[in-house]
Amino acid sequence: MKIVVKYYTVMCMAAGYCREEEIIFEGQHNVYTLLQFISEKYGGQMKKNISSLLKGEKNIIWVFINGHRIKDDDYHLNLKEGDVVVLTTPLLVGG
Amino acid sequence: MSKHWNGWAGKILWVDLKNKSCKIETLSPKLAYGYLGQSGINARLLYDLAPRGMDPFDPAAPLIFGVGPLGGTLAPCSGRFTVTAKSPLTGIFGDSNCGGHWGPELKMAGYDHIVITGQAEQPVYIWIDNDRVEIRDARHLWGKDTWETDAAIKKELGDNTVQVACIGPAGENKVRFAAIICNLARAAARTGPGAVMGSKKLKAVAVRGNMGVSVARPGQFREAVAQAVEAIRNDPLYEVASTFGTTAITGLAQMLGFLPTRNFQQSWFEDGEKLRGEILLEKYVVKHKGCFNCPVSCSRYYRVTDGRFAGTAGEGPEYESISALGSKCGNSNLESILHANTLCNRLGLDTISTGNVIAWAMECYQRGIITDKDTGLGALHWGDHEIIVELVEKIARRQGFGNLLAEGALRAARKIGGTELVVHSKGMDYPAVDVRGTKGMALSFAVSPRGGDHLKGLPMYEVGPEIYAKDIKEQLGIEVTPNYWLEYATKPHLMRWHENWHCVVDSLGICKLEGIALKPLLPVHFRDLLAAATGWDLEVPELELIGERIWNLERMFIVREGIRRRDDLPPARMFEPISNGPAKGEILNLEKFNQMLDEYYTLRGWDQSGVPTKEKLLELGLH
């Protein structure tokens, strides 16, 4: 199963400025296991960000699947071939 | 015995350029307690000094600089000042808020406001060295860009720490959206105050102040400052703001589908990924920068090292500039955007109106309203970054086709056609949000006293509803839903609250990025900072009432100029469905928008034509 993951703002920095990548999985995976995979892959700040996201400590990471924001308790949601997952921080407006 | 002021410096400097005379007046308590300072007092002064119908370029028209009672103090993000004048772009109320270090310097020189009237016979600049004020010859500076002017004045005065607010060629040529620039990149740009300055033949205002700012209760003030700084540092978005500044928005705007593209014909840019703040940070940012006493330092210094734009350096650009000179013009060449941004700062142009007028011209070209012959530059194709850069220069110098564009999109369209393609409110171009998907923002842009504007009523609660849900409930009693931005209901209530508090923040002198009256700084922070700085104890509702008074005063200014309900409607394009991207199909519904407007007017205590009622004015002491 091929998933496209896009990283924005601090998540992009935590992924070493990777803005987008394809992740290929064997078998069934859900959002939770994808986040764990990314956490292990990048470690460091990414691990911290994902850990606080999963613990619901600071509501600063938004997860979108195919353009729809998932709710905080939807990490068990199964992923399917071609899904686009976005990891970002909330909107800041100004300028 | 004259009053000893704390927080406020207690003085207004009046300069008459025609007679080359200055006088210093004591700040009246009525002004300070009625309108707080900075943008609030500026607005009152403009209301009193610029009668209905006055031409913004009339020599008698006032150009007003103001700093708030927290400006130049230890309060975080207190480096702001506001320039207020009748707008040459819109012909109605104009003001522009600016960061950097100039505002605090003025305060430390002992002034809260400068009111400049008259027109000099020859170019001049004003030199304020604490209580010594001189009007100096600036003939040798005329024609120089803002960077050259800044350097020349510092050299001439033999002091590299002097703060200079100046205009470039755009202001000299009265380009209707010309900016006043300080610290090389900080701009008072929207509504075109640089053109008013140019019309007065005033090249710069240089300030040196070392008198400090006294506060009423130093211990209490330190405590209030510590709490405000803690709130800023604990904000979940602190890291994003201090790392990316507003450029963090670019990728998200694209992802959510509100990135204006090709003059708002689309809301998603197929090459939008190339404009992301993350790329800017990785490839071009060499250091971070901040305004006076700012714990966030959201600004960034960039440098382009190779390619066509090698050697380009500067500060910014903000999200708004990236969109204006980028996606709105179909331009995905980030280096050209950095170059155009630097050019705008050096020539003294508002990046938003500059990008918008070029985007409008490109759409006119696309639709055959203008041809190669009209432009004198050949084709105006979307995304042609060379032509964009060339047009920036031509607009500032009013050369050829640039002379038409220097009038702003609406005036230019009235001359050659294409008025229906101008995306504006009251003559000022829309910022970089497609409001078809954000209904409160649509209302905000529509009713702002200075026209299409994201900063007078910036509804942060609307676009980040979940992280702010608790605050929205506490402050306004509104329960939000995940797609709150798409709803019409509750938005008039939300906007009224935001607008009132933005008036307070802009009048105290705190930066909007942190002081947006919700997060991280809340109304109680402003109340506490003001009380400790000035010794004036107010309750939160009393402070909001002052904000409401300022908002109504600004409304009265534009009502006096003939603005009514018909002018509070979004432009035609916002009533067409979004044509592409994640927000495809989103549209403003005219009937629902009118219902929002009805409710907004009622909540405001205005009649249904948008005029504040006598009762409301009486209640606010504005009769």
Ligand code: SF4
């Ligand atoms: S947050 Fe940014 S714009 Fe605001 S005062 Fe700080 S550096 Fe200036």
